[in-house]
Amino acid sequence: MATQDYDGPILEIENLSISFFTRLREIPAVMDFSVTVQPGEAVGLVGESGCGKSTVALGVMQDLGKNGRVVGGTIKFKGQDLGQMTMEELGNIRGCEIAMIYQEPMASLNPAMRIGRQLMEVPMIHQDMSETDAYQRALQVVTDVKLPDPGRILNSFPHQLSGGQQQRIVIAMALMSEPSLLILDEPTTALDVTVEAAVVELVKDLGKKYRTSMLFISHNLGLVLETCDRICVMYSGEAVETGRIEDVFDKMQHPYTQALFRSIPLPGADKNSRPLVAIPGNFPLPHERPKGCNFGPRCDYFEEGRCNSNKAIPMAHVEHGDRHESRCLKFAEIDWDTPVIEAEKKEKAAIGEVVLKIDNLKKYYEVAANAIFGGGNKKVVKANETLSFEARESETLAIVGESGCGKSTFAKVLMGLETATDGEILLDNKAVQNTAIEDRDTKTVADVQMVFQNPFDTLNPSMTIGRQIIRALEIFKVGNSEAERRTRMLELLDLVKLPREFADRMPRQLSGGQKQRVGIARAFAGDARIVVADEPVSALDVSVQAAVTDLLMDIQREHKTTLLFISHDLSIVRYLSDRVMVMYLGHVVELGTTDQVFSPPYHPYTEALLSAVPIADTSVIKKHIVLEGDIPSAMNPPPGCPFQTRCGWKSKVSGGLCDIEMPPVREIADGHQVKCHLSDEELAGMEAVIKIAAE
Amino acid sequence: MGTFIIRRLGQMLLTALCLTFIVFFMTNLTPNLEKLAKTQGNFRMSDEAVNSWLSDRGYLAPLPYKFGQWVGVAPGWTNEKTDNVGQTVVTGRCFLAATPVEDRAQFCGVLQGFWGYSSVFKTDVDALVAKRLSATGKLMGFVLLLMVPMALIVGILAGMREGSNLDRTLSTFSIASTATPEYVSGVIFIALLASSKFGISPILADWGWIDTKTLFLGSAKKAVDDATFRNFFLPVLTISLYGMGYIARMTRASMAEVMTAQYIRTARLKGVSFRNVVMKHALRNALIAPFTVIMLQVPWLLNGVVIVEYLFAYDGFGRLLVEAARGNDIELLMAISVVSVILVLLTQLISDIGYVFLNPRIRIS
Numbered sequence A: 001m002a003t004q005d006y007d008g009p010i011l012e013i014e015n016l017s018i019s020f021f022t023r024l025r026e027i028p029a030v031m032d033f034s035v036t037v038q039p040g041e042a043v044g045l046v047g048e049s050g051c052g053k054s055t056v057a058l059g060v061m062q063d064l065g066k067n068g069r070v071v072g073g074t075i076k077f078k079g080q081d082l083g084q085m086t087m088e089e090l091g092n093i094r095g096c097e098i099a100m101i102y103q104e105p106m107a108s109l110n111p112a113m114r115i116g117r118q119l120m121e122v123p124m125i126h127q128d129m130s131e132t133d134a135y136q137r138a139l140q141v142v143t144d145v146k147l148p149d150p151g152r153i154l155n156s157f158p159h160q161l162s163g164g165q166q167q168r169i170v171i172a173m174a175l176m177s178e179p180s181l182l183i184l185d186e187p188t189t190a191l192d193v194t195v196e197a198a199v200v201e202l203v204k205d206l207g208k209k210y211r212t213s214m215l216f217i218s219h220n221l222g223l224v225l226e227t228c229d230r231i232c233v234m235y236s237g238e239a240v241e242t243g244r245i246e247d248v249f250d251k252m253q254h255p256y257t258q259a260l261f262r263s264i265p266l267p268g269a270d271k272n273s274r275p276l277v278a279i280p281g282n283f284p285l286p287h288e289r290p291k292g293c294n295f296g297p298r299c300d301y302f303e304e305g306r307c308n309s310n311k312a313i314p315m316a317h318v319e320h321g322d323r324h325e326s327r328c329l330k331f332a333e334i335d336w337d338t339p340v341i342e343a344e345k346k347e348k349a350a351i352g353e354v355v356l357k358i359d360n361l362k363k364y365y366e367v368a369a370n371a372i373f374g375g376g377n378k379k380v381v382k383a384n385e386t387l388s389f390e391a392r393e394s395e396t397l398a399i400v401g402e403s404g405c406g407k408s409t410f411a412k413v414l415m416g417l418e419t420a421t422d423g424e425i426l427l428d429n430k431a432v433q434n435t436a437i438e439d440r441d442t443k444t445v446a447d448v449q450m451v452f453q454n455p456f457d458t459l460n461p462s463m464t465i466g467r468q469i470i471r472a473l474e475i476f477k478v479g480n481s482e483a484e485r486r487t488r489m490l491e492l493l494d495l496v497k498l499p500r501e502f503a504d505r506m507p508r509q510l511s512g513g514q515k516q517r518v519g520i521a522r523a524f525a526g527d528a529r530i531v532v533a534d535e536p537v538s539a540l541d542v543s544v545q546a547a548v549t550d551l552l553m554d555i556q557r558e559h560k561t562t563l564l565f566i567s568h569d570l571s572i573v574r575y576l577s578d579r580v581m582v583m584y585l586g587h588v589v590e591l592g593t594t595d596q597v598f599s600p601p602y603h604p605y606t607e608a609l610l611s612a613v614p615i616a617d618t619s620v621i622k623k624h625i626v627l628e629g630d631i632p633s634a635m636n637p638p639p640g641c642p643f644q645t646r647c648g649w650k651s652k653v654s655g656g657l658c659d660i661e662m663p664p665v666r667e668i669a670d671g672h673q674v675k676c677h678l679s680d681e682e683l684a685g686m687e688a689v690i691k692i693a694a695e
Numbered sequence B: 001m002g003t004f005i006i007r008r009l010g011q012m013l014l015t016a017l018c019l020t021f022i023v024f025f026m027t028n029l030t031p032n033l034e035k036l037a038k039t040q041g042n043f044r045m046s047d048e049a050v051n052s053w054l055s056d057r058g059y060l061a062p063l064p065y066k067f068g069q070w071v072g073v074a075p076g077w078t079n080e081k082t083d084n085v086g087q088t089v090v091t092g093r094c095f096l097a098a099t100p101v102e103d104r105a106q107f108c109g110v111l112q113g114f115w116g117y118s119s120v121f122k123t124d125v126d127a128l129v130a131k132r133l134s135a136t137g138k139l140m141g142f143v144l145l146l147m148v149p150m151a152l153i154v155g156i157l158a159g160m161r162e163g164s165n166l167d168r169t170l171s172t173f174s175i176a177s178t179a180t181p182e183y184v185s186g187v188i189f190i191a192l193l194a195s196s197k198f199g200i201s202p203i204l205a206d207w208g209w210i211d212t213k214t215l216f217l218g219s220a221k222k223a224v225d226d227a228t229f230r231n232f233f234l235p236v237l238t239i240s241l242y243g244m245g246y247i248a249r250m251t252r253a254s255m256a257e258v259m260t261a262q263y264i265r266t267a268r269l270k271g272v273s274f275r276n277v278v279m280k281h282a283l284r285n286a287l288i289a290p291f292t293v294i295m296l297q298v299p300w301l302l303n304g305v306v307i308v309e310y311l312f313a314y315d316g317f318g319r320l321l322v323e324a325a326r327g328n329d330i331e332l333l334m335a336i337s338v339v340s341v342i343l344v345l346l347t348q349l350i351s352d353i354g355y356v357f358l359n360p361r362i363r364i365s
Helices: A053-060 A087-093 A115-126 A131-144 A150-154 A163-175 A193-210 A221-227 A245-250 A255-263 A407-415 A442-447 A465-475 A482-495 A500-504 A512-523 A542-559 A570-576 A594-598 A604-612 A654-660 A680-684 B002-027 B030-040 B047-056 B063-071 B125-160 B165-179 B182-193 B201-207 B229-259 B262-269 B274-304 B306-311 B317-326 B330-358
Strands: A011-021 A026-037 A042-046 A068-077 A098-101 A181-185 A213-218 A230-235 A238-244 A354-368 A378-392 A396-400 A422-427 A448-451 A530-534 A562-567 A579-584 A587-593 A620-622 A665-669 A672-675 A690-692 B078-082 B088-092
Touching: A011 A053, A026 A042, A026 A053, A026 A068, A026 A213, A026 A238, A042 A053, A042 A221, A053 A068, A053 A181, A053 A213, A098 A163, A098 B262, A115 A131, A115 A150, A115 A163, A131 A150, A131 A163, A163 A193, A181 A193, A193 A221, A193 A604, A213 A221, A221 A245, A230 A245, A230 A255, A238 A245, A238 A255, A255 A542, A354 A407, A378 A407, A378 A422, A378 A562, A378 A587, A396 A407, A396 A570, A407 A448, A407 A530, A407 A562, A442 A448, A448 A512, A465 A482, A465 A500, A465 A512, A482 A500, A482 A512, A512 A542, A542 A570, A562 A570, A570 A594, A579 A594, A579 A604, A587 A594, A587 A604, B002 B063, B002 B330, B030 B047, B047 B078, B125 B165, B125 B229, B125 B274, B125 B317, B125 B330, B165 B229, B182 B229, B182 B306, B229 B274, B229 B306, B262 B274, B274 B306, B274 B317, B274 B330, B306 B317, B317 B330
Parallel strands: A042 A213, A042 A230, A098 A181, A181 A213, A396 A562, A396 A579, A448 A530, A530 A562
Antiparallel strands: A011 A026, A011 A068, A230 A238, A354 A378, A354 A422, A579 A587, A587 A672, A620 A690, A665 A672, B078 B088
């Protein structure tokens, strides 16, 4: 193939339409989609789940499964139409010229095949490389993706690596034959923020090194800003806006793009003075799309008769900017500079008495070293180490940290699903740490409730919504008769702003955001005073997140609830919490008010976390800190400070104290405590991580 | 791994002990003993005669004590009796009347290697069980050799393209084969292939393609000692077909699931050819689930062959079991249950170990 001396665009997608065919109907997944990727360019494809962005990627790979088919348009790779190719020609391009990186690294690697084999396969198929050459190549690429001890890695099975390492292997696999085009399908969604930052950094560097073009699919605008040159925003199967990053981020020309940016928490947003603006309504299902503009029913600028006429709306060029296009009939008429109509400011509820006091809480697990074959030595996992803090009425305390830091374990102990190893949990001055949930009285159970991460799995699929809430009421002994409970259930639906008809619906008829509202209603069924929200919005789409967050805040204001908000998403934490607790490997490394935690001095880990969070704002300048390596295992924590293995400030502490001694908890300002050996001068000298550039 | 195997063996002994006790209890119920006395002695025995027959042979001792004798931890029964000549004759569990006094053993049970005497077959239980077990073992071995590869091939071919015509055809075939009981398929095979009047044998004989009257033999009696393709193929085929469908269905389901896994997509989009996707990436993962099922089929084969053994007049373990049960042959039944327990647990042990080798996620660290 004459691929070497081709210098046109790497990928040209023109008016692509893809449909899935079911027994009932044809479901158009992608309609009239065009994008061009130039050599060395990175194009971001952004949109909510179900908008067709992954379908585009699979369309490029010509792997749409049995039901999917390209029904219109062309996909050209280096000038050749992929749709006209035979299976054999495609096989030569896949993995060699176009490679793909997937969302879930664990699922994308063959569990029963050694890493080395999986990597070596690529050049052995495409370049007819011998086994030894392929092994050398694999070693080199694994070194390129900055994995330690490549020889050992090549000889291991996927399950022996951490999530971050697995994703690096998937990236290595994609790079084995130096492809011209790399498709990344949500490559970091399953990873922790600090790992995500390192992986993104790696992808950017490798892209430059090998001059690879990239199609970067993500729902995270911040990530796209950091990695891409151009962006294409998709909504319900169509591209609605495309252009250079700067144009789309700063001079957006489509109402959906604008609404999307208004619904994500950026620095400056505040739950009381500048709340987020949620996009009203729901994402249309593919077979229920409205006439005319797909975004019409949810759009602020909707014009009857014009936006919903039968004519399809074409992409139109925007005057300024480079290849900037928008699929909106009115973009020229809309004044894009009008400030957001200020939503009503909300009164901040006064913070009340201490309701929950945690004192020196410890939770250790004993695990057998070998699960199946049993066997002697037990290992101790120290999931929580000396947690001490208080939470007050009407307060939002955020618990922040990456997976494995012990935040979910704490939630379990608080709920009574586990009992504490040591220390105290005082709920209204009553010790509850050793009472399992079965032994707690109804009042205590009703008082401490939880909203779960994944609303899709926490509702019983065979029970109506109303029945499930009434069931909770029965357990909490609310109401004396069925009729009373039914009334209360309808009130709860009102509380979470769901229509009362939903009482008779089944969970499958609800969208993710609606299910999460049911989860919230259930948690508040017994007038919960403490609600543990474990990543309540991370499984939801961006446009729905804002609405659910606002709902939680509203209920909190009304009921004076104490909210323990567990999250890894610092943007949302900054937006809604009063105080923040940062955890690492079971330890609280920093605790203070939101302002204290988000401005210097920081704990070095907080600093790294802040720097890792992608922010979708072109005016933000971030200090760049990339943490090396993975979070150590809680089964085998490092000696001394838990963070010392990855800390960038370690050299500033004299005498190697970090290696030997656990740092003491120090109060550096009123209510602001940090667990670190750094001297006061060093801490005072820290720079802010996030700066907003002067306009 | 060592401790694991030792633990498993301990578990096996304990299960064998419990199960044999239950069998012992059932076979020693009074009506069963009465029946035993009457079949062994005389059908018109009076109740007193039955009682004395039983008590002479130690059957009326308390159950735990009798069980202890069988295991070999309690002394065997002895009985002194004066015969009509006036001489005292001592009989016992562990010796014959003719055995010199100094050679008479006190304990004789399984622990001492004495498995007892079969009342139906009038021979030592251990030799009998060993012979029959080896006969059925041979049958099982050939069945596994035929059934497992056939089932895996059918299952994998069907599962690799779910919903294709090949899948539909093979699935129908495997369902049909499982749905046909052995006594139906066996009879059909005998009629079609092993009859000198019907089926294809007379035609083939007419054409001179076969020297004998029938293509296959309908009786496998001789196969116990001298198995040939001609006398042994039909029983093997009958059992294999019946067991195959089940394994094939399991393999198909497992394969179909693996083929939708993301790592298969990864492999496909790496440019791996379909053939290699199946052979290199899918196969090992798809075999994990059916492996357990195959190992579970082995104990089923041991007792499930009864019908086929009767149909083809093959003297194997299954027939032994039925005849022992019919004659309430206590010690033979006990030995059969011990063998069954050991076989079940042994196959489970093999299945667990094999699982570890197939699935690298479970490894002994």
